[in-house]
Amino acid sequence: xxxxxxxxxxxxxxxxxxxxxxxxxxxxxxxxxxxxxxxxxxxxxxxxxxxxxxxxxxxxxxxxxxxxxxxxxxxxxxxxxxxxxxxxxxxxxxxxxxxxxxxxxxxxxxxxxxxxxxxxxxxxxxxxxxxxxxxxxxxxxxxxxxxxxxxxxxxxxxxxxxxxxxxxxxxxxxxxxxxxxxxxxxxxxxxxxxxxxxxxxxxxxxxxxxxxxxxxxxxxxxxxxxxxxxxxxxxxxxxxxxxxxxxxxxxxxxxxxxxxxxxxxxxxxx
DNA sequence: CAATCGTCCTGCGGGC
DNA sequence: TGCCCGCAGGACGATT
Numbered sequence: 060x061x062x063x064x065x066x067x068x069x070x071x072x073x074x075x076x077x078x079x080x081x082x083x084x085x086x087x088x089x090x091x092x093x094x095x096x097x098x099x100x101x102x103x104x105x106x107x108x109x110x111x112x113x114x115x116x117x118x119x120x121x122x123x124x125x126x127x128x129x130x131x132x133x134x135x136x137x138x139x140x141x142x143x144x145x146x147x148x149x150x151x152x153x154x155x156x157x158x159x160x161x162x163x164x165x166x167x168x169x170x171x172x173x174x175x176x177x178x179x180x181x182x183x184x185x186x187x188x189x190x191x192x193x194x195x196x197x198x199x200x201x202x203x204x205x206x207x208x209x210x211x212x213x214x215x216x217x218x219x220x221x222x223x224x225x226x227x228x229x230x231x232x233x234x235x236x237x238x239x240x241x242x243x244x245x246x247x248x249x250x251x252x253x254x255x256x257x258x259x260x261x262x263x264x265x266x267x268x269x270x271x272x273x274x275x276x277x278x279x280x281x282x283x284x285x286x287x288x289x290x291x292x293x294x295x296x297x298x299x300x301x302x303x304x305x306x307x308x309x310x311x312x313x314x315x316x317x318x319x320x321x322x323x324x325x326x327x328x329x
Numbered sequence: 330c331a332a333t334c335g336t337c338c339t340g341c342g343g344g345c
Numbered sequence: 346t347g348c349c350c351g352c353a354g355g356a357c358g359a360t361t
Contacts, residue, residue, distance in 0.1 A: 060353095060354070060355075117355080132355080132356085134354080134355055134356080135338090135353080135354050135355065136338090136339085136340095136354090148339095165338095166338080166339065166340075167337085167338045167339055167340085167353095167354085168337080168338055168339080169337065169338065169354080169355070169356085170355090211331090212331095212332090216332090219355085221355085221356080228354090228355070229354070229355085317332075317333065317334090318333075318334075318335095318354085319353095319354070319355095320352095320353075320354085
């Protein structure tokens, strides 16, 4: 599922491929995932230039030169893919110069592509999310300060809380806890200073490494060229229930935390 | 007030 | 083989 590293990968690729291009044609095959009527969507995007691309949390923003923006959430199975043949999961097709095409697809249709004014988009991005884990102002001190306000929360679900921290989902929250040798159910208030620092370091290292690998392909995720992300080969706990821990050899356990499957090593994550 | 639950959707895997 | 059931999951709204 696309989390911060996957959306960042798509953003970087789209920047190279469609930034500055003019949308020559628009086709909406499934109106369910857009927030305005099909005629309005087409009239507001056709003939308009792609001004810039941004990412905030797991959201991708495509800014248009008209003062509007497309706010895209890929949720679990959303894809933005260039130059593929449309299939039954294709919701929107943008056409550019030279028959270049961008397809917006979503197998489970949990995602959305909202046409909003850029100022409306900015309001949403600024209000509803915690800090970006890779930003400069997300320092170890800042992280500690934020944790102090959430002493009773369990660490793993908290890392996934977009209002607390932006862009972390089920895969990277599990991987971060493994890195820090912290049990996902640990109450934040019981974490020692060293553990807090390890969680912080884990977040930064894992996010950076995952972006370098082009993200993680579990489920449907593919990059803009339809390629898989390579970070899947470096996952330590996600999806490894019953297998041996890479660090200590104990059996990886799976539990449910706020309804989400959570894998961890009961021996070396305390 | 904060945590948890149901919901959206579809492909796939388990069980018989 | 084939069918049916249930599960997976981000985020929102409803509930406890």
